[in-house]
Amino acid sequence: MQNGTLTELFVRWTGKLGLNYEFLATGYEAQIWRDGFVTTIYLVLLLIPVSLLFGVLFAACLTSGKPWLLAPVRAFVEITRNTPTLVQLMFSFLALNTFVSNLLGGAQHNPLTPFFWVVAVVGLHVAALHAEALRAGIEAVPASLVEAARGIGFSRLEILRYVEVPLAFRTSLPAIVNNLINLVKLTTVGNAIAVSEITYASIMVWTQRDNVVELMLVILAFFSLLNFIVARIGKWVERRLAVPGYGI
């Protein structure tokens, strides 16, 4: 089999360099490891839109001028910005999740998985960071431009959607890309609650194989590659959205 020989070639070749990738030739551990990559990529692909969606939502609340929208979101943003994401995740999974289980009459009735909690906690955490960046961008939109839009007959939400968010997104894009790079790295907190993303999967492998350095090399390269892609896409979007004659 083409694939098998390629793997064997790789294992033999790296073996000569003193690196132990022998597990790749086995069925079970190789599968766990491959699934780890897939899970991490899956998390990233899910978390980026989730964080952006809630980021816009939070920013809308923060700039609404309505205390009942502003106060809870402001409180959430402050808490999530100032506390460790790992602690938030453990709290959510150990406390909130248990609470939900009790509410539904037992863990077997609780549909919320550890995977869900990683998406919720990391997604909302990064959303809070997006929201702060977007809020600054929205507040930087000149009041006279907003008044002109009102004068035409745009509602508050329409101004947000067609004027403020497009402009704020442009000004805050560098900050948002930074947040997304952080997001990619934050997916690793999943390993604290047994979500088998790549670090969790790797731990499973290296406790058996004693090949920490070998796996670490790949993990570091993997995250560098993911974030290289995120940064490139960010630059591409920035160029696409650039407005001639406008300083952002």
Added chain:
Amino acid sequence: MTTNADTAIVRLEDVRLAFGQTEVLKGIDLAINKGDAVSIIGPSGSGKSTLLRCINALVTPQSGRITVAGTRVDQLTRESERIALRKRVGIVFQQYNLFPHLTVLENIVLAPTRILGVARQEAEKLARELLEKVRLSDKANAFPGQLSGGQQQRVAIARALAMKPELVLFDEVTSALDPETVGEVLWVIRDLIRDGMTSILVTHEMRFAEEISDTVVFTENGRIVAQGSPREIFHGNDNARIRQFVGGLSGARGSVRDGEGI
């Protein structure tokens, strides 16, 4: 000007407005006929912009009646009702305020398509007609940042007209412009008035006001201290204050703008 209830498209009666402790409008009475052009002149801070904002419900006075095209603006209680009014009353500001991230064409079609529900094709057709009217057909795909002030202001006028308003308010639309580009904007407004668009202009361009206005209104300190035909206002002898104000502005063309100060 003689006006009766049937022909007035805008009517203000004893309109009073204060921002906190500052009384800005101290009892404004004004009636404007459909198809007329009315210029509002007066020193800075006399409440001219606030008066315009009352007419399209951007601000709400504390008391008085405002009737615009059959709507009692002062009685509107919900924001959605005010929005409905604003769609019928165009307003153009000193700072153009085009949407900087949209091309000229998109600036003009955004509101008709998104908030009036006009079909894209139809909105674009109207937008191109309006661009021709303001003589900017070749700039449809330019961004605002690539245009001169005078060009941007003409786009802003086209954007207001795309809503097919029943009247248009102009708030010092040439005050921020380089002297060379003032003329091209005034041309567009002149055309509009000739076509019969009801227009209310706050302006410091006295010669223009004299030329195109049916009525000129002089405001000072939140009150209308005189109103009448351009001849009465600019060449009458009975109001020394107006002559002093107009004289102060028209000394040099540059001082027309400097006179407004801050």
